[in-house]
């Protein structure tokens with residue numbers, strides 16, 4: 001029992017001394033299209049490090065391609081490495097410094113209720129999130145040695161880690177490496193449903209079947225209406241047609257008879273030339 005207790009105690013101590021938290025991908029409530037082809041948004045480390053208030057402290061964010069064999073972010077003296085995007089071949093050789101910002105204030109996390117307009121929301125998101133891959137400025141100078149946060153490679157898997165640097169410029173705390181996060185590929189993007197612009201094959205088949213069914217239903221309805229308009233049984237309709245045809249034939253015969261008769265009459269009354 002005492003062994004269990006002490007195990008629990010030391011486990012707790014371990015948690016208190018080194019931050020066991022991983023950087024988290026931004027909550028889908030705040031940002032839906034994440035990751036994109038070239039960017040990944042992470043939540044800033046609110047209430048993550050032991051010391052909430054730390055004057056002169058800064059947080060550094062490092063990123064690394066999972067293909068990299070090196071994972072060091074500080075030297076033997078605990079001083080953060082100034083590796084940047086260009087020199088680490090975009091994180092393929094070693095972790096690179098993605099961003100640097102002040103320690104987020106744990107006691108006043110961003111309040112979304114206060115947001116009145118879009119610019120305010122953008123500001124709050126900026127305080128709450130860090131976007132990896134959204135600054136192309138440093139790409140114009142290939143020899144740039146400062147912090148550089150240019151677009152990531154598509155379909156590439158990265159991991160990230162925050163470290164807390166105190167006023168002496170040494171690492172005072174750090175998170176674990178994040179879970180692997182993979183940027184999208186163009187193929188992924190085309191698979192995103194952009195209804196109603198794009199429809200799946202299954203949807204087209206269902207639509208076609210439904211249209212055929214509706215057509216058949218309308219045709220049946222039209223036939224039913226026609227039948228009832230013909231006044232009852234189909235045989236009655238045939239009889240009427242037959243009768244009318246006979247009448248027509250008879251009357252045309254009578255008419256031609258009249259014509260013939262009249263021509264005879266005309267012959268009779270044509271004055272004979274006088275001999």
Ligand SMILES: *[C@@H]1O[C@H](CO)[C@@H](O)[C@H](O)[C@H]1NC(C)=O
Nearest residue numbers: 135136137138146147148149
């Ligand atoms: C973009 O990066 C440059 C240096 O690479 C930096 O000076 C600038 O402040 C950054 N811009 C933003 C909006 O972070």
Ligand SMILES: *[C@@H]1O[C@H](CO)[C@@H](O)[C@H](O)[C@H]1NC(C)=O
Nearest residue numbers: 078166167168170171172173
């Ligand atoms: C800064 O961090 C280093 C390494 O953790 C520590 O030895 C030093 O006392 C810290 N300095 C301050 C002023 O907190």
